[in-house]
Amino acid sequence: MLEVVKFYGFNPNFAGMMCCPFHEDRNPSMKIYEKNYHCFGCGESGDATSFVAKLYGLRQIDAAKKISYDFGLSLFDNNRVVKVKPELTEFQKYSRWLESATVIVSAYLDKLNDWRERYRPKNENEKLNALFVESLQQKEFVEYLRDTLKFGSKEDKREMYEHDQAVIDKIKERLQKMKHIAPPRRRSI
Ligand SMILES: [Zn+2]
Numbered sequence: 001m002l003e004v005v006k007f008y009g010f011n012p013n014f015a016g017m018m019c020c021p022f023h024e025d026r027n028p029s030m031k032i033y034e035k036n037y038h039c040f041g042c043g044e045s046g047d048a049t050s051f052v053a054k055l056y057g058l059r060q061i062d063a064a065k066k067i068s069y070d071f072g073l074s075l076f077d078n079n080r081v082v083k084v085k086p087e088l089t090e091f092q093k094y095s096r097w098l099e100s101a102t103v104i105v106s107a108y109l110d111k112l113n114d115w116r117e118r119y120r121p122k123n124e125n126e127k128l129n130a131l132f133v134e135s136l137q138q139k140e141f142v143e144y145l146r147d148t149l150k151f152g153s154k155e156d157k158r159e160m161y162e163h164d165q166a167v168i169d170k171i172k173e174r175l176q177k178m179k180h181i182a183p184p185r186r187r188s189i
Contacts (some may be wrong), residue, residue, distance in 0.1 A: 004048040007070065008055060020044065021055060037155055096163055100170045102141075102149040108171045109146050111178070112139045142171070 005012065017028035020039040029041035038045040044054070053063035068074070080141040112135040119129035145167070148156050 001035055001037060001048050001051075004051065004067065005032055005037070008052065024078055094158075097161055097165070098149065098157060102146070104172050104175065105142060105146045105149055108138060108175055109139070109142045111135075145171075152165075 002012065002016070005018065010018050010021070012032045013028060013072065016032045018030050018032065019025040019028050020030035020041055020045045022039060023037075023042035025041050030037055030039040030044075036045060036047045037051055045052070045079050048067065049063045051059055052058065052067055056065060056066065115129075115131040115135040116139065119132035120137075121128060121132070145160075145164075148160055152160075
């Protein structure tokens with residue numbers, strides 16, 4: 001109980017008394033016990049969940065979720081453990097983006113390298129394969145992206161995060177499309 005009221009900005013004194021947030025209280029008249037609270041002024045009382053429910057105007061269940069969320073606890077919902085994710089900080093968002101962008105770009109570069117060899121025309125009369133052409137057009141640029149994401153300076157990576165997310169998204173889309181195309185079947189002999 002004490003942890004909860006402190007978390008939401010209250011500071012009970014040495015005797016566990018604090019000003020009641022539920023009535024206009026000038027002198028601390030709310031007592032915080034180990035598992036509940038009681039206001040000697042207005043008569044409000046309850047446990048940590050009802051305190052938060054009343055404070056934020058929430059239903060009991062939502063107050064329980066809020067506490068679980070705010071304290072990074074797991075919540076039981078329909079017998080299923082629901083992990084409540086804390087909100088990501090800006091830096092965490094950036095780090096995650098960087099990580100996934102690197103994976104995406106590297107995967108695409110692998111494909112381009114593969115196509116460059118696999119679909120290289122055998123002679124000059126052969127019609128160019130579209131994937132071979134794509135590898136010619138994209139390889140250098142994608143190498144640059146990969147190198148920046150992997151080995152670039154902090155500033156360069158940030159710059160990419162701020163301006164080039166759309167480019168990475170396009171590559172991601174390209175990779176996803178590829179998954180829908182079944183690989184050519186080998187003819188059985
Ligand atoms: Zn009160």
